[in-house]
Amino acid sequence: ILQTSVDAYRKMRNTLRYLLGALHGYDETVEHLPLERMPSLERWVLHRLQELDGVVKAGYAAYDFKKVYSALFNFCVVDLSAFYLDVRKDALYCDRPDADRRRACRTVMHEVFMRLTAWLAPIMPFTMEEVWLSRFPSEDDSVHLRTFPKTPQDWHNGALAENWRTLRRLRRVVTGALEVERREKRIGSSLEAAPQVYVADPAYRAAMRAEAPGDIDDFLAEIAITSQAVLIDGAAPDGAFRIDDIADIAVVPGRAEGGKCARSWKYSTQIGADKRYPELSPRDADAVAYWDATHG
Structure with missing residues:
Protein backbone atom coordinates (compact mmCIF):
# COMPACT_ATOMS: atom_id res chain seq x y z
CA ILE A 1 0.00 0.00 0.00
CA LEU A 2 2.82 2.39 0.88
CA GLN A 3 4.70 1.63 -2.35
CA THR A 4 1.55 2.29 -4.40
CA SER A 5 1.16 5.66 -2.68
CA VAL A 6 4.83 6.47 -3.26
CA ASP A 7 4.57 5.66 -6.98
CA ALA A 8 1.41 7.74 -7.37
CA TYR A 9 2.97 10.69 -5.56
CA ARG A 10 6.10 10.48 -7.69
CA LYS A 11 4.07 10.55 -10.92
CA MET A 12 2.17 13.66 -9.85
CA ARG A 13 5.35 15.34 -8.63
CA ASN A 14 7.09 14.59 -11.94
CA THR A 15 4.21 16.16 -13.87
CA LEU A 16 4.50 19.34 -11.82
CA ARG A 17 8.29 19.34 -12.16
CA TYR A 18 7.92 19.12 -15.94
CA LEU A 19 5.49 22.05 -15.90
CA LEU A 20 7.98 24.09 -13.87
CA GLY A 21 10.74 23.49 -16.39
CA ALA A 22 8.58 24.08 -19.44
CA LEU A 23 7.17 27.33 -18.03
CA HIS A 24 10.58 28.83 -17.24
CA GLY A 25 10.60 32.42 -18.45
CA TYR A 26 6.89 32.42 -19.32
CA ASP A 27 5.55 35.99 -19.49
CA GLU A 28 1.77 36.05 -19.57
CA THR A 29 1.66 39.61 -20.90
CA VAL A 30 3.70 38.59 -23.96
CA GLU A 31 2.94 34.94 -24.65
CA HIS A 32 -0.70 34.55 -23.66
CA LEU A 33 -2.79 33.34 -26.60
CA PRO A 34 -6.59 33.87 -26.64
CA LEU A 35 -8.89 30.87 -26.80
CA GLU A 36 -10.07 31.53 -30.35
CA ARG A 37 -6.50 31.30 -31.71
CA MET A 38 -5.62 28.07 -29.92
CA PRO A 39 -5.25 24.72 -31.69
CA SER A 40 -7.87 22.09 -30.97
CA LEU A 41 -5.60 20.10 -28.64
CA GLU A 42 -5.10 23.07 -26.30
CA ARG A 43 -8.82 23.81 -26.28
CA TRP A 44 -9.40 20.18 -25.28
CA VAL A 45 -7.08 20.57 -22.26
CA LEU A 46 -8.96 23.71 -21.22
CA HIS A 47 -12.21 21.75 -21.56
CA ARG A 48 -10.79 19.11 -19.21
CA LEU A 49 -9.85 21.82 -16.70
CA GLN A 50 -13.41 23.15 -16.84
CA GLU A 51 -14.75 19.64 -16.18
CA LEU A 52 -12.33 19.10 -13.31
CA ASP A 53 -13.24 22.44 -11.74
CA GLY A 54 -16.71 21.13 -10.97
CA VAL A 55 -15.47 17.74 -9.77
CA VAL A 56 -12.86 19.26 -7.45
CA LYS A 57 -15.16 21.84 -5.89
CA ALA A 58 -17.96 19.32 -5.37
CA GLY A 59 -15.52 16.83 -3.87
CA TYR A 60 -14.10 19.29 -1.38
CA ALA A 61 -17.58 20.54 -0.45
CA ALA A 62 -18.53 16.95 0.42
CA TYR A 63 -15.16 16.26 2.14
CA ASP A 64 -14.64 13.53 -0.43
CA PHE A 65 -10.87 13.89 -0.68
CA LYS A 66 -10.45 10.51 -2.36
CA LYS A 67 -12.65 11.63 -5.26
CA VAL A 68 -10.62 14.83 -5.71
CA TYR A 69 -7.30 13.02 -5.54
CA SER A 70 -8.38 10.30 -7.97
CA ALA A 71 -9.65 12.81 -10.55
CA LEU A 72 -6.49 14.92 -10.40
CA PHE A 73 -4.18 11.89 -10.41
CA ASN A 74 -5.82 10.53 -13.56
CA PHE A 75 -5.63 13.94 -15.20
CA CYS A 76 -1.91 14.27 -14.44
CA VAL A 77 -0.95 10.77 -15.49
CA VAL A 78 -3.36 9.89 -18.30
CA ASP A 79 -4.31 13.20 -19.89
CA LEU A 80 -1.14 15.21 -19.33
CA SER A 81 1.95 12.99 -19.03
CA ALA A 82 0.88 10.12 -21.28
CA PHE A 83 -0.85 12.24 -23.89
CA TYR A 84 -0.82 16.04 -24.04
CA LEU A 85 2.71 16.74 -22.81
CA ASP A 86 4.03 13.83 -24.87
CA VAL A 87 2.46 15.14 -28.08
CA ARG A 88 3.46 18.75 -27.45
CA LYS A 89 7.13 18.15 -26.63
CA ASP A 90 8.03 18.68 -30.27
CA ALA A 91 6.26 22.05 -30.50
CA LEU A 92 7.55 23.14 -27.10
CA TYR A 93 11.18 22.35 -27.92
CA CYS A 94 11.35 23.03 -31.65
CA ASP A 95 8.80 25.66 -32.73
CA ARG A 96 10.05 29.24 -32.84
CA PRO A 97 9.21 31.14 -29.61
CA ASP A 98 6.57 33.36 -31.19
CA ALA A 99 4.74 30.52 -32.99
CA ASP A 100 1.05 30.29 -32.07
CA ARG A 101 1.26 26.56 -31.36
CA ARG A 102 4.08 27.01 -28.85
CA ARG A 103 2.46 30.07 -27.28
CA ALA A 104 -0.81 28.16 -26.96
CA CYS A 105 1.01 25.26 -25.32
CA ARG A 106 2.70 27.48 -22.74
CA THR A 107 -0.52 29.40 -22.11
CA VAL A 108 -2.39 26.19 -21.39
CA MET A 109 0.42 24.80 -19.24
CA HIS A 110 0.28 28.02 -17.18
CA GLU A 111 -3.47 27.57 -16.68
CA VAL A 112 -2.93 23.93 -15.69
CA PHE A 113 -0.18 24.92 -13.24
CA MET A 114 -2.28 27.62 -11.59
CA ARG A 115 -5.15 25.21 -11.01
CA LEU A 116 -3.29 22.07 -10.03
CA THR A 117 -1.27 23.89 -7.37
CA ALA A 118 -4.45 25.34 -5.85
CA TRP A 119 -6.57 22.18 -6.16
CA LEU A 120 -3.90 19.92 -4.67
CA ALA A 121 -2.81 22.27 -1.87
CA PRO A 122 -5.24 20.86 0.73
CA ILE A 123 -4.15 17.28 -0.03
CA MET A 124 -0.41 17.78 -0.69
CA PRO A 125 0.33 20.95 1.32
CA PHE A 126 4.12 20.72 1.54
CA THR A 127 4.68 19.69 -2.08
CA MET A 128 2.37 22.39 -3.47
CA GLU A 129 4.09 25.01 -1.33
CA GLU A 130 7.45 23.88 -2.69
CA VAL A 131 6.16 23.92 -6.28
CA TRP A 132 4.50 27.33 -5.93
CA LEU A 133 7.52 29.03 -4.37
CA SER A 134 9.85 27.41 -6.91
CA ARG A 135 8.06 29.31 -9.65
CA PHE A 136 7.13 32.42 -7.69
CA PRO A 137 9.80 32.91 -4.99
CA SER A 138 8.64 35.06 -2.07
CA GLU A 139 9.33 35.60 1.61
CA ASP A 140 5.70 36.29 2.52
CA ASP A 141 3.57 34.55 -0.14
CA SER A 142 2.18 31.03 0.08
CA VAL A 143 0.08 28.70 -2.04
CA HIS A 144 -2.18 28.43 0.99
CA LEU A 145 -3.07 32.11 0.80
CA ARG A 146 -4.72 31.53 -2.58
CA THR A 147 -8.32 30.70 -3.43
CA PHE A 148 -9.32 28.38 -6.25
CA PRO A 149 -8.96 30.18 -9.61
CA LYS A 150 -12.15 30.88 -11.55
CA THR A 151 -12.45 28.68 -14.61
CA PRO A 152 -14.26 30.25 -17.59
CA GLN A 153 -17.44 28.50 -18.66
CA ASP A 154 -16.60 29.01 -22.34
CA TRP A 155 -13.74 26.53 -21.98
CA HIS A 156 -16.37 23.78 -21.97
CA ASN A 157 -16.80 22.19 -25.40
CA GLY A 158 -18.64 18.89 -25.49
CA ALA A 159 -18.39 18.36 -29.26
CA LEU A 160 -14.64 18.90 -29.24
CA GLU A 257 10.98 8.67 -45.85
CA GLY A 258 13.71 11.25 -46.21
CA GLY A 259 16.55 12.37 -43.98
CA LYS A 260 16.65 12.98 -40.25
CA CYS A 261 16.47 16.57 -39.04
CA ALA A 262 19.43 17.26 -36.76
CA ARG A 263 17.30 19.41 -34.48
CA SER A 264 13.87 17.78 -34.13
CA TRP A 265 14.92 14.24 -35.18
CA LYS A 266 11.90 14.05 -37.45
CA TYR A 267 12.35 12.51 -40.88
CA SER A 268 11.48 14.64 -43.89
CA THR A 269 12.04 14.70 -47.63
CA GLN A 270 12.69 18.47 -47.35
CA ILE A 271 15.83 18.37 -45.21
CA GLY A 272 18.15 21.12 -46.40
CA ALA A 273 15.48 23.04 -48.31
CA ASP A 274 16.87 26.13 -46.61
CA LYS A 275 20.45 26.21 -47.89
CA ARG A 276 21.61 28.08 -44.79
CA TYR A 277 20.81 25.03 -42.65
CA PRO A 278 21.48 21.89 -44.73
CA GLU A 279 20.75 19.50 -41.84
CA LEU A 280 17.38 20.96 -40.81
CA SER A 281 13.76 20.68 -41.90
CA PRO A 282 12.05 23.91 -43.06
CA ARG A 283 10.25 24.35 -39.70
CA ASP A 284 13.45 23.97 -37.71
CA ALA A 285 15.47 26.13 -40.11
CA ASP A 286 12.90 28.91 -39.64
CA ALA A 287 13.15 28.58 -35.84
CA VAL A 288 16.96 28.73 -35.89
CA ALA A 289 16.92 31.68 -38.29
CA TYR A 290 14.56 33.52 -35.92
CA TRP A 291 16.88 32.80 -32.99
CA ASP A 292 19.93 33.97 -34.93
CA ALA A 293 18.16 37.16 -35.98
CA THR A 294 16.96 38.04 -32.47
CA HIS A 295 20.13 37.06 -30.58
CA GLY A 296 22.77 38.52 -32.83
Missing part, protein backbone atom coordinates in the same frame (compact mmCIF):
# COMPACT_ATOMS: atom_id res chain seq x y z
CA ALA A 161 -14.25 16.51 -26.29
CA GLU A 162 -16.18 13.81 -28.17
CA ASN A 163 -13.94 14.24 -31.23
CA TRP A 164 -10.85 13.85 -29.07
CA ARG A 165 -12.24 10.68 -27.48
CA THR A 166 -12.45 9.31 -31.03
CA LEU A 167 -8.97 10.52 -31.96
CA ARG A 168 -7.38 9.11 -28.81
CA ARG A 169 -8.94 5.74 -29.56
CA LEU A 170 -7.31 5.85 -32.99
CA ARG A 171 -4.01 6.97 -31.49
CA ARG A 172 -4.08 4.06 -29.06
CA VAL A 173 -4.01 1.55 -31.92
CA VAL A 174 -1.16 3.39 -33.65
CA THR A 175 0.83 3.49 -30.42
CA GLY A 176 0.27 -0.24 -29.93
CA ALA A 177 1.53 -0.99 -33.43
CA LEU A 178 4.65 1.13 -32.92
CA GLU A 179 5.36 -0.57 -29.61
CA VAL A 180 5.52 -3.92 -31.44
CA GLU A 181 7.90 -2.40 -34.01
CA ARG A 182 10.18 -1.13 -31.24
CA ARG A 183 10.11 -4.45 -29.43
CA GLU A 184 11.07 -6.28 -32.62
CA LYS A 185 13.91 -3.76 -33.18
CA ARG A 186 12.49 -2.67 -36.54
CA ILE A 187 12.45 0.94 -35.37
CA GLY A 188 14.06 2.77 -32.48
CA SER A 189 12.05 5.95 -32.01
CA SER A 190 8.44 6.45 -33.12
CA LEU A 191 9.77 9.29 -35.30
CA GLU A 192 11.30 6.65 -37.59
CA ALA A 193 7.79 5.41 -38.42
CA ALA A 194 5.24 6.30 -41.10
CA PRO A 195 2.18 4.17 -40.29
CA GLN A 196 -0.74 3.56 -42.63
CA VAL A 197 -3.91 3.74 -40.54
CA TYR A 198 -6.99 1.99 -41.96
CA VAL A 199 -10.39 3.03 -40.59
CA ALA A 200 -13.70 1.33 -41.31
CA ASP A 201 -15.85 3.89 -39.52
CA PRO A 202 -16.20 7.33 -41.20
CA ALA A 203 -16.42 8.88 -37.72
CA TYR A 204 -12.62 8.81 -37.46
CA ARG A 205 -12.05 10.86 -40.60
CA ALA A 206 -14.88 13.20 -39.59
CA ALA A 207 -13.28 13.80 -36.18
CA MET A 208 -9.90 14.30 -37.81
CA ARG A 209 -11.32 16.75 -40.34
CA ALA A 210 -13.08 18.70 -37.57
CA GLU A 211 -9.97 19.15 -35.45
CA ALA A 212 -7.09 19.17 -37.96
CA PRO A 213 -5.88 22.71 -38.73
CA GLY A 214 -4.55 21.67 -42.14
CA ASP A 215 -3.56 18.41 -43.78
CA ILE A 216 -5.19 15.42 -42.07
CA ASP A 217 -2.18 13.14 -42.54
CA ASP A 218 0.17 15.73 -41.02
CA PHE A 219 -2.20 16.10 -38.07
CA LEU A 220 -2.31 12.33 -37.60
CA ALA A 221 1.50 12.19 -37.58
CA GLU A 222 1.57 15.00 -35.03
CA ILE A 223 -0.72 13.31 -32.49
CA ALA A 224 0.84 9.87 -33.12
CA ILE A 225 4.36 11.35 -32.70
CA THR A 226 5.58 9.94 -36.00
CA SER A 227 7.34 11.72 -38.86
CA GLN A 228 4.67 10.79 -41.40
CA ALA A 229 1.33 8.98 -41.42
CA VAL A 230 -1.52 8.21 -43.80
CA LEU A 231 -5.22 7.80 -42.97
CA ILE A 232 -6.94 5.34 -45.32
CA ASP A 233 -10.66 4.59 -45.48
CA GLY A 234 -11.52 0.94 -45.94
CA ALA A 235 -10.45 -2.57 -45.01
CA ALA A 236 -6.86 -3.22 -44.01
CA PRO A 237 -4.71 -5.95 -45.57
CA ASP A 238 -4.16 -9.24 -43.78
CA GLY A 239 -1.54 -9.06 -41.07
CA ALA A 240 -2.27 -5.45 -40.10
CA PHE A 241 -2.00 -4.65 -36.40
CA ARG A 242 -5.28 -4.54 -34.47
CA ILE A 243 -6.45 -4.22 -30.90
CA ASP A 244 -9.21 -6.59 -29.80
CA ASP A 245 -11.55 -3.95 -28.36
CA ILE A 246 -11.12 -1.52 -31.30
CA ALA A 247 -12.03 -3.65 -34.29
CA ASP A 248 -12.60 -0.81 -36.77
CA ILE A 249 -8.98 0.42 -36.85
CA ALA A 250 -5.92 -1.37 -38.21
CA VAL A 251 -2.34 -0.20 -38.69
CA VAL A 252 0.35 -1.20 -41.17
CA PRO A 253 3.67 0.15 -39.86
CA GLY A 254 6.23 1.54 -42.25
CA ARG A 255 9.45 3.53 -42.15
CA ALA A 256 9.50 7.28 -42.65
Whole structure:
Protein backbone atom coordinates (compact mmCIF):
# COMPACT_ATOMS: atom_id res chain seq x y z
CA ILE A 1 0.00 0.00 0.00
CA LEU A 2 2.82 2.39 0.88
CA GLN A 3 4.70 1.63 -2.35
CA THR A 4 1.55 2.29 -4.40
CA SER A 5 1.16 5.66 -2.68
CA VAL A 6 4.83 6.47 -3.26
CA ASP A 7 4.57 5.66 -6.98
CA ALA A 8 1.41 7.74 -7.37
CA TYR A 9 2.97 10.69 -5.56
CA ARG A 10 6.10 10.48 -7.69
CA LYS A 11 4.07 10.55 -10.92
CA MET A 12 2.17 13.66 -9.85
CA ARG A 13 5.35 15.34 -8.63
CA ASN A 14 7.09 14.59 -11.94
CA THR A 15 4.21 16.16 -13.87
CA LEU A 16 4.50 19.34 -11.82
CA ARG A 17 8.29 19.34 -12.16
CA TYR A 18 7.92 19.12 -15.94
CA LEU A 19 5.49 22.05 -15.90
CA LEU A 20 7.98 24.09 -13.87
CA GLY A 21 10.74 23.49 -16.39
CA ALA A 22 8.58 24.08 -19.44
CA LEU A 23 7.17 27.33 -18.03
CA HIS A 24 10.58 28.83 -17.24
CA GLY A 25 10.60 32.42 -18.45
CA TYR A 26 6.89 32.42 -19.32
CA ASP A 27 5.55 35.99 -19.49
CA GLU A 28 1.77 36.05 -19.57
CA THR A 29 1.66 39.61 -20.90
CA VAL A 30 3.70 38.59 -23.96
CA GLU A 31 2.94 34.94 -24.65
CA HIS A 32 -0.70 34.55 -23.66
CA LEU A 33 -2.79 33.34 -26.60
CA PRO A 34 -6.59 33.87 -26.64
CA LEU A 35 -8.89 30.87 -26.80
CA GLU A 36 -10.07 31.53 -30.35
CA ARG A 37 -6.50 31.30 -31.71
CA MET A 38 -5.62 28.07 -29.92
CA PRO A 39 -5.25 24.72 -31.69
CA SER A 40 -7.87 22.09 -30.97
CA LEU A 41 -5.60 20.10 -28.64
CA GLU A 42 -5.10 23.07 -26.30
CA ARG A 43 -8.82 23.81 -26.28
CA TRP A 44 -9.40 20.18 -25.28
CA VAL A 45 -7.08 20.57 -22.26
CA LEU A 46 -8.96 23.71 -21.22
CA HIS A 47 -12.21 21.75 -21.56
CA ARG A 48 -10.79 19.11 -19.21
CA LEU A 49 -9.85 21.82 -16.70
CA GLN A 50 -13.41 23.15 -16.84
CA GLU A 51 -14.75 19.64 -16.18
CA LEU A 52 -12.33 19.10 -13.31
CA ASP A 53 -13.24 22.44 -11.74
CA GLY A 54 -16.71 21.13 -10.97
CA VAL A 55 -15.47 17.74 -9.77
CA VAL A 56 -12.86 19.26 -7.45
CA LYS A 57 -15.16 21.84 -5.89
CA ALA A 58 -17.96 19.32 -5.37
CA GLY A 59 -15.52 16.83 -3.87
CA TYR A 60 -14.10 19.29 -1.38
CA ALA A 61 -17.58 20.54 -0.45
CA ALA A 62 -18.53 16.95 0.42
CA TYR A 63 -15.16 16.26 2.14
CA ASP A 64 -14.64 13.53 -0.43
CA PHE A 65 -10.87 13.89 -0.68
CA LYS A 66 -10.45 10.51 -2.36
CA LYS A 67 -12.65 11.63 -5.26
CA VAL A 68 -10.62 14.83 -5.71
CA TYR A 69 -7.30 13.02 -5.54
CA SER A 70 -8.38 10.30 -7.97
CA ALA A 71 -9.65 12.81 -10.55
CA LEU A 72 -6.49 14.92 -10.40
CA PHE A 73 -4.18 11.89 -10.41
CA ASN A 74 -5.82 10.53 -13.56
CA PHE A 75 -5.63 13.94 -15.20
CA CYS A 76 -1.91 14.27 -14.44
CA VAL A 77 -0.95 10.77 -15.49
CA VAL A 78 -3.36 9.89 -18.30
CA ASP A 79 -4.31 13.20 -19.89
CA LEU A 80 -1.14 15.21 -19.33
CA SER A 81 1.95 12.99 -19.03
CA ALA A 82 0.88 10.12 -21.28
CA PHE A 83 -0.85 12.24 -23.89
CA TYR A 84 -0.82 16.04 -24.04
CA LEU A 85 2.71 16.74 -22.81
CA ASP A 86 4.03 13.83 -24.87
CA VAL A 87 2.46 15.14 -28.08
CA ARG A 88 3.46 18.75 -27.45
CA LYS A 89 7.13 18.15 -26.63
CA ASP A 90 8.03 18.68 -30.27
CA ALA A 91 6.26 22.05 -30.50
CA LEU A 92 7.55 23.14 -27.10
CA TYR A 93 11.18 22.35 -27.92
CA CYS A 94 11.35 23.03 -31.65
CA ASP A 95 8.80 25.66 -32.73
CA ARG A 96 10.05 29.24 -32.84
CA PRO A 97 9.21 31.14 -29.61
CA ASP A 98 6.57 33.36 -31.19
CA ALA A 99 4.74 30.52 -32.99
CA ASP A 100 1.05 30.29 -32.07
CA ARG A 101 1.26 26.56 -31.36
CA ARG A 102 4.08 27.01 -28.85
CA ARG A 103 2.46 30.07 -27.28
CA ALA A 104 -0.81 28.16 -26.96
CA CYS A 105 1.01 25.26 -25.32
CA ARG A 106 2.70 27.48 -22.74
CA THR A 107 -0.52 29.40 -22.11
CA VAL A 108 -2.39 26.19 -21.39
CA MET A 109 0.42 24.80 -19.24
CA HIS A 110 0.28 28.02 -17.18
CA GLU A 111 -3.47 27.57 -16.68
CA VAL A 112 -2.93 23.93 -15.69
CA PHE A 113 -0.18 24.92 -13.24
CA MET A 114 -2.28 27.62 -11.59
CA ARG A 115 -5.15 25.21 -11.01
CA LEU A 116 -3.29 22.07 -10.03
CA THR A 117 -1.27 23.89 -7.37
CA ALA A 118 -4.45 25.34 -5.85
CA TRP A 119 -6.57 22.18 -6.16
CA LEU A 120 -3.90 19.92 -4.67
CA ALA A 121 -2.81 22.27 -1.87
CA PRO A 122 -5.24 20.86 0.73
CA ILE A 123 -4.15 17.28 -0.03
CA MET A 124 -0.41 17.78 -0.69
CA PRO A 125 0.33 20.95 1.32
CA PHE A 126 4.12 20.72 1.54
CA THR A 127 4.68 19.69 -2.08
CA MET A 128 2.37 22.39 -3.47
CA GLU A 129 4.09 25.01 -1.33
CA GLU A 130 7.45 23.88 -2.69
CA VAL A 131 6.16 23.92 -6.28
CA TRP A 132 4.50 27.33 -5.93
CA LEU A 133 7.52 29.03 -4.37
CA SER A 134 9.85 27.41 -6.91
CA ARG A 135 8.06 29.31 -9.65
CA PHE A 136 7.13 32.42 -7.69
CA PRO A 137 9.80 32.91 -4.99
CA SER A 138 8.64 35.06 -2.07
CA GLU A 139 9.33 35.60 1.61
CA ASP A 140 5.70 36.29 2.52
CA ASP A 141 3.57 34.55 -0.14
CA SER A 142 2.18 31.03 0.08
CA VAL A 143 0.08 28.70 -2.04
CA HIS A 144 -2.18 28.43 0.99
CA LEU A 145 -3.07 32.11 0.80
CA ARG A 146 -4.72 31.53 -2.58
CA THR A 147 -8.32 30.70 -3.43
CA PHE A 148 -9.32 28.38 -6.25
CA PRO A 149 -8.96 30.18 -9.61
CA LYS A 150 -12.15 30.88 -11.55
CA THR A 151 -12.45 28.68 -14.61
CA PRO A 152 -14.26 30.25 -17.59
CA GLN A 153 -17.44 28.50 -18.66
CA ASP A 154 -16.60 29.01 -22.34
CA TRP A 155 -13.74 26.53 -21.98
CA HIS A 156 -16.37 23.78 -21.97
CA ASN A 157 -16.80 22.19 -25.40
CA GLY A 158 -18.64 18.89 -25.49
CA ALA A 159 -18.39 18.36 -29.26
CA LEU A 160 -14.64 18.90 -29.24
CA ALA A 161 -14.25 16.51 -26.29
CA GLU A 162 -16.18 13.81 -28.17
CA ASN A 163 -13.94 14.24 -31.23
CA TRP A 164 -10.85 13.85 -29.07
CA ARG A 165 -12.24 10.68 -27.48
CA THR A 166 -12.45 9.31 -31.03
CA LEU A 167 -8.97 10.52 -31.96
CA ARG A 168 -7.38 9.11 -28.81
CA ARG A 169 -8.94 5.74 -29.56
CA LEU A 170 -7.31 5.85 -32.99
CA ARG A 171 -4.01 6.97 -31.49
CA ARG A 172 -4.08 4.06 -29.06
CA VAL A 173 -4.01 1.55 -31.92
CA VAL A 174 -1.16 3.39 -33.65
CA THR A 175 0.83 3.49 -30.42
CA GLY A 176 0.27 -0.24 -29.93
CA ALA A 177 1.53 -0.99 -33.43
CA LEU A 178 4.65 1.13 -32.92
CA GLU A 179 5.36 -0.57 -29.61
CA VAL A 180 5.52 -3.92 -31.44
CA GLU A 181 7.90 -2.40 -34.01
CA ARG A 182 10.18 -1.13 -31.24
CA ARG A 183 10.11 -4.45 -29.43
CA GLU A 184 11.07 -6.28 -32.62
CA LYS A 185 13.91 -3.76 -33.18
CA ARG A 186 12.49 -2.67 -36.54
CA ILE A 187 12.45 0.94 -35.37
CA GLY A 188 14.06 2.77 -32.48
CA SER A 189 12.05 5.95 -32.01
CA SER A 190 8.44 6.45 -33.12
CA LEU A 191 9.77 9.29 -35.30
CA GLU A 192 11.30 6.65 -37.59
CA ALA A 193 7.79 5.41 -38.42
CA ALA A 194 5.24 6.30 -41.10
CA PRO A 195 2.18 4.17 -40.29
CA GLN A 196 -0.74 3.56 -42.63
CA VAL A 197 -3.91 3.74 -40.54
CA TYR A 198 -6.99 1.99 -41.96
CA VAL A 199 -10.39 3.03 -40.59
CA ALA A 200 -13.70 1.33 -41.31
CA ASP A 201 -15.85 3.89 -39.52
CA PRO A 202 -16.20 7.33 -41.20
CA ALA A 203 -16.42 8.88 -37.72
CA TYR A 204 -12.62 8.81 -37.46
CA ARG A 205 -12.05 10.86 -40.60
CA ALA A 206 -14.88 13.20 -39.59
CA ALA A 207 -13.28 13.80 -36.18
CA MET A 208 -9.90 14.30 -37.81
CA ARG A 209 -11.32 16.75 -40.34
CA ALA A 210 -13.08 18.70 -37.57
CA GLU A 211 -9.97 19.15 -35.45
CA ALA A 212 -7.09 19.17 -37.96
CA PRO A 213 -5.88 22.71 -38.73
CA GLY A 214 -4.55 21.67 -42.14
CA ASP A 215 -3.56 18.41 -43.78
CA ILE A 216 -5.19 15.42 -42.07
CA ASP A 217 -2.18 13.14 -42.54
CA ASP A 218 0.17 15.73 -41.02
CA PHE A 219 -2.20 16.10 -38.07
CA LEU A 220 -2.31 12.33 -37.60
CA ALA A 221 1.50 12.19 -37.58
CA GLU A 222 1.57 15.00 -35.03
CA ILE A 223 -0.72 13.31 -32.49
CA ALA A 224 0.84 9.87 -33.12
CA ILE A 225 4.36 11.35 -32.70
CA THR A 226 5.58 9.94 -36.00
CA SER A 227 7.34 11.72 -38.86
CA GLN A 228 4.67 10.79 -41.40
CA ALA A 229 1.33 8.98 -41.42
CA VAL A 230 -1.52 8.21 -43.80
CA LEU A 231 -5.22 7.80 -42.97
CA ILE A 232 -6.94 5.34 -45.32
CA ASP A 233 -10.66 4.59 -45.48
CA GLY A 234 -11.52 0.94 -45.94
CA ALA A 235 -10.45 -2.57 -45.01
CA ALA A 236 -6.86 -3.22 -44.01
CA PRO A 237 -4.71 -5.95 -45.57
CA ASP A 238 -4.16 -9.24 -43.78
CA GLY A 239 -1.54 -9.06 -41.07
CA ALA A 240 -2.27 -5.45 -40.10
CA PHE A 241 -2.00 -4.65 -36.40
CA ARG A 242 -5.28 -4.54 -34.47
CA ILE A 243 -6.45 -4.22 -30.90
CA ASP A 244 -9.21 -6.59 -29.80
CA ASP A 245 -11.55 -3.95 -28.36
CA ILE A 246 -11.12 -1.52 -31.30
CA ALA A 247 -12.03 -3.65 -34.29
CA ASP A 248 -12.60 -0.81 -36.77
CA ILE A 249 -8.98 0.42 -36.85
CA ALA A 250 -5.92 -1.37 -38.21
CA VAL A 251 -2.34 -0.20 -38.69
CA VAL A 252 0.35 -1.20 -41.17
CA PRO A 253 3.67 0.15 -39.86
CA GLY A 254 6.23 1.54 -42.25
CA ARG A 255 9.45 3.53 -42.15
CA ALA A 256 9.50 7.28 -42.65
CA GLU A 257 10.98 8.67 -45.85
CA GLY A 258 13.71 11.25 -46.21
CA GLY A 259 16.55 12.37 -43.98
CA LYS A 260 16.65 12.98 -40.25
CA CYS A 261 16.47 16.57 -39.04
CA ALA A 262 19.43 17.26 -36.76
CA ARG A 263 17.30 19.41 -34.48
CA SER A 264 13.87 17.78 -34.13
CA TRP A 265 14.92 14.24 -35.18
CA LYS A 266 11.90 14.05 -37.45
CA TYR A 267 12.35 12.51 -40.88
CA SER A 268 11.48 14.64 -43.89
CA THR A 269 12.04 14.70 -47.63
CA GLN A 270 12.69 18.47 -47.35
CA ILE A 271 15.83 18.37 -45.21
CA GLY A 272 18.15 21.12 -46.40
CA ALA A 273 15.48 23.04 -48.31
CA ASP A 274 16.87 26.13 -46.61
CA LYS A 275 20.45 26.21 -47.89
CA ARG A 276 21.61 28.08 -44.79
CA TYR A 277 20.81 25.03 -42.65
CA PRO A 278 21.48 21.89 -44.73
CA GLU A 279 20.75 19.50 -41.84
CA LEU A 280 17.38 20.96 -40.81
CA SER A 281 13.76 20.68 -41.90
CA PRO A 282 12.05 23.91 -43.06
CA ARG A 283 10.25 24.35 -39.70
CA ASP A 284 13.45 23.97 -37.71
CA ALA A 285 15.47 26.13 -40.11
CA ASP A 286 12.90 28.91 -39.64
CA ALA A 287 13.15 28.58 -35.84
CA VAL A 288 16.96 28.73 -35.89
CA ALA A 289 16.92 31.68 -38.29
CA TYR A 290 14.56 33.52 -35.92
CA TRP A 291 16.88 32.80 -32.99
CA ASP A 292 19.93 33.97 -34.93
CA ALA A 293 18.16 37.16 -35.98
CA THR A 294 16.96 38.04 -32.47
CA HIS A 295 20.13 37.06 -30.58
CA GLY A 296 22.77 38.52 -32.83
